[in-house]
Amino acid sequence: MHIPDGYLSPQTYIPLYGVFISAATVAVKKVKKTVSAKNIPYLGMAAAFSFIIMMFNLPVPGGTTGHAVGSAVIAIIFGPWAATIAVSVALIIQALIFGDGGITAIGANCFNMAVFMPFVAYYIFILISKDPRKKSRVYLASFIAGYVSLVLTAILTAVEFGIQPLIASTADGKALYCPYDLSIAVPAMAVEHLLIFGIVEGLITATIVSYFLGNEPGLIYAFKKKDSDENK
């Protein structure tokens, strides 16, 4: 899901840089206000976790590969704004140091995996699970949050790929950037994430959220937030 250099036209990657930078600016303000200093070590670990989990490429037998991202679990435990910063750090290092994801596509990749994905996951989770005492419900909600957020992020990425032939082609109909249109990109990326990678993201999310619920329940942002709302 790391878009490389050359697949997106400037008409696509420049606006996405803008959107990402705006979102990151808000994230900085929100994290400053809402996150406790006690969480600082966890945030470093969360970012490192996201980096490492993305190295576990999983195969579609005989086809392509893909991986989980870790944005969903970070968003549920530490909040979507903290997830935005943590996953962006991982993605930017992957692009700069390891050439995984393009430099021109940093805005797009960070927007997809570090802004869109954690927010989708977070809101799905709090929609389904409202009571931390109902453990199996928390597990289910985390699984669905991870699964659906990764699949939707893959589809968003596929749309960014797929609109390229519409935006930029030569006079004789040759593609300038990504050569595959929506009718190819969207099904290809949706299916592999629906069948394999989404399930893995869901299991990772559910397992880790349940582990935190058992060991440090007071930490979980998705539940803390609601407590403070009720107290108002």
Added chain:
Amino acid sequence: MNPDLYMLLKRRIVMKINRLQKRILVFLLILCMLVPVGILLPMYFNAGDAWGEWSAQTIKEFIGYVPEGLAKYSDVWKAPITDYTINAADKSVVHQSGFYIISGIIGATMTYIIMLVISKLLIKNEE
């Protein structure tokens, strides 16, 4: 060493990490050791690049030409450890797995430290 100084240092460095955090660090270290799974599994199941992450060369094999813009931008950045390996030509499993682990440790450590620094600069809220 002066015992007071030792305690002070210990409190500054060690005490800040609780048991759960220690466990997570060990877990992350184990994950770093396991990353070769991320190249061995695709190899075993004969799976190639991720969708949309093909090299210009591969695109040419697929559609017969390299899109002009793609050719122009694809080499815009030379990453120091491209594709998590030093010598991509050496296809041996041991070489690739070894560099994948080293890349994982370098990348995860950098990510961890940078995120810690950013968090420390941002978060002043002790509650």
